[in-house]
Amino acid sequence: MTSDASASNPVTGGSAGTPTGEPGLTEPADRPAGARDERPEPATDERPEARADEPVDGPVVARLNRVAVGRPPEMMLGAIFLTFSALPLVLVGLTLLLRLGGLTPGLANAPGILVRFIGLALLLVGVVYVALAWYALKPRQWARNGAAVFAGVEIVMLFIAMLTTAFDPVGIGLILLAGAGAVLMFLPRSAEFLALSAK
Numbered sequence: 001m002t003s004d005a006s007a008s009n010p011v012t013g014g015s016a017g018t019p020t021g022e023p024g025l026t027e028p029a030d031r032p033a034g035a036r037d038e039r040p041e042p043a044t045d046e047r048p049e050a051r052a053d054e055p056v057d058g059p060v061v062a063r064l065n066r067v068a069v070g071r072p073p074e075m076m077l078g079a080i081f082l083t084f085s086a087l088p089l090v091l092v093g094l095t096l097l098l099r100l101g102g103l104t105p106g107l108a109n110a111p112g113i114l115v116r117f118i119g120l121a122l123l124l125v126g127v128v129y130v131a132l133a134w135y136a137l138k139p140r141q142w143a144r145n146g147a148a149v150f151a152g153v154e155i156v157m158l159f160i161a162m163l164t165t166a167f168d169p170v171g172i173g174l175i176l177l178a179g180a181g182a183v184l185m186f187l188p189r190s191a192e193f194l195a196l197s198a199k
Helices: 059-069 073-098 112-135 141-164 169-185 188-198
Strands: none
Touching: 073 112, 073 141, 073 169, 073 188, 112 141, 141 169, 141 188
């Protein structure tokens, strides 16, 4: 004896339905054609897999990229050039601060405290100049830019000084060192190495 199509379904509590193709689930027979099935979908443990070509950002990856690229030798050479161009500021500053030698005619009659103040200012400028040149190798773009500003100011001041007095080999050498050091810091490979610190 066959059961009626409208008999109660013992699993769902309603009328028997049409099989849906999934075990344990049936399509209600009394649902209009084209109606939206609002039953919740069965929960799954599937999680989206990470794509291999997805870009990964972060300080750790940036550091690995810097290590992979490597510090270009021209950056090291630029820091050395900038250090040599800043040495006269440090030496003159120490000389004036400690009054280790004879003063220039312009400072011979100046008060001692003023001479020491000028010496301290020159010494600090030279130390900051050198520190920026080497801290740019970390790499730090702001340190590279600061060292370039110091180099530009030194070049302008030396050029003005030589125009008012006379051109001398020491002044020309300092201008070349400062200019070459700043240029080496901005070469393509140096710029690429510094740009990785911003990622």
